[in-house]
Amino acid sequence: MKIGIDKMGFATSQYVLQMDDLANSRGADPEKFSKGLLLNALSIAPITDDIVTMGASAADSILTEDDKEAIDMVIVATESSVDQSKAAAIYVHSLLEIQPFARSVEMKEACYSATAALDYARLHVEKHPNSKVLVIASDIAKYGIESSGESTQGAGSIAMLISQSPRILELNDQTLAQTRDIMDFWRPNYSTTPYVNGRYSTTQYLDMLKSTWSEYQRRFDTSLADFSAFCFHLPFPKLALKGFNKIMDKSMPIDIQEKLKKNFESSILYSQQIGNIYTGSLFLGLLSLLENSQNLLAGDQIAFFSYGSGAVAEIFTGKLVEGFQNQLQPSRLGELKKRTVLSISDYEHLFFEEAQLDEEGNATFADYETGPFVLKEIREHQRIYGRKND
Structure with missing residues (x-):
């Protein structure tokens, strides 16, 4: 199904x-x-x-x-x-x-x-x-x-x-999550605003991306070349760019690298105008990608990196279906x-x-x-x- x-x-x-x-x-x-x-x-x-x-x-x-x-x-x-x-x-x-x-x-x-x-x-x-x-x-x-x-x-x-x-x-069945007990961002019940260890959180985000993606590729025998786009959690777009660059496989053909880069740029357009929306940031990136990319086709595979401080990360994937463009608002x-x-x-x-x-x-x-x-x-x-x- x-x-x-x-x-x-x-x-x-x-x-x-x-x-x-x-x-x-x-x-x-x-x-x-x-x-x-x-x-x-x-x-x-x-x-x-x-x-x-x-x-x-x-x-x-x-x-x-x-x-x-x-x-x-x-x-x-x-x-x-x-x-x-x-x-x-x-x-x-x-x-x-x-x-x-x-x-x-x-x-x-x-x-x-x-x-x-x-x-x-x-x-x-x-x-x-x-x-x-x-x-x-x-x-x-x-x-x-x-x-x-x-x-x-x-x-x-x-x-x-x-x-x-x-x-x-x-949505594909192949997913992989990772959990670490860390204090990079948290908000106790008595506080109306969070406590943030920004530099540490950035380091953890990137390390969990790298380690989860490496294990994902090993378990499911896949590589970045199998995907047309990679969407990231977007606390701010520059951090996602660092993540994108960290997993980029420079041995891939230039045309594949360029397609991934262009689609990454499409995925951050909305966040650049809205800012951080926490739980929705990854999916705002997907919406931005779908409504602004000029090269996506039905059948294309998209990878996702989800991250929540504290911390839980997950990589999952999905495939675009025929007529997906008709459900969008460009x-x-x-x-x-x-x-x-x-x-x-x-x-x-x-x-x-x-x-x-x-x-x-x-x-x-x-x-x-x-x-x-x-x-x-x-x-x-x-x-x-x-x-x-x-």
Whole structure:
């Protein structure tokens, strides 16, 4: 049975921070961000646009009523949870009005968990061929004003509909994961922003890529030449470029190397305008690749490197299916230009605003721009979501 990604949707915030503005305000050379990180802009989410609203918006852009009747599982992968008990997937299930007899759960392991969710979804469809699983990777990367990670923030969500006979990508069975108990990035329950050992995290990312890829090739008797593209987890595009260069096989024919390079460049275009979206970054890279590459064909094999600090890494692969281009939206880069540009002072207020609860646990918010869904209020400590115009 062929199982994989049937549809892909994406949503991000309606506000953007230009990297040149951030660099100038922090007394940094703009090239530190444009060349040192390969970043041009960051999506900035207000308090009314969170992982639930963006996740629902991403899914709403691709789902039909028939899809909603067939979906019997909703998984939200995130490290930006809005509740320590209730899964964000339950809110999303309700907002999208998916049929009631569905399992809804939330998964966490830093930036890796969407890959685990994808595998869980594939196994579920294998056992229940008529079902569909909605996998959502939704996150807000937030580090703090003038912090070392401020330039690698971002916000966004990827939605993937997993089914048999997929129309975009067929997932292969050959996967390999690696786990290491390390402290490169973590966020205790008592902290609203993470702790980061940036240099160490970069080293671990690259070492786990190299070691996992080497073992993957040995176990499955494959090489880089068997693939048309390699997608990476994208905390910032420059790190993925380092990873790409680390696994590049210079003994391959030049034309194969050039194709891989061009497709890598296509895969980072969206992240360069959005920033880090944690669990969704790898799959944003896939979407960017598919919607911007000029040389991909049905039957082409794509490799993926997923990484989540702490740390878990996985390499898996998939094959493009006939007609995959018909499921894409090549105008997305143009739409990103429509976001409202924030001044530094507006960014500092909007991105780091906290709910001001009264004695009864109520809070209301300003009327910020959002997608189709919005966090309307907090009422007696309960988050109240709805459609923007309802």
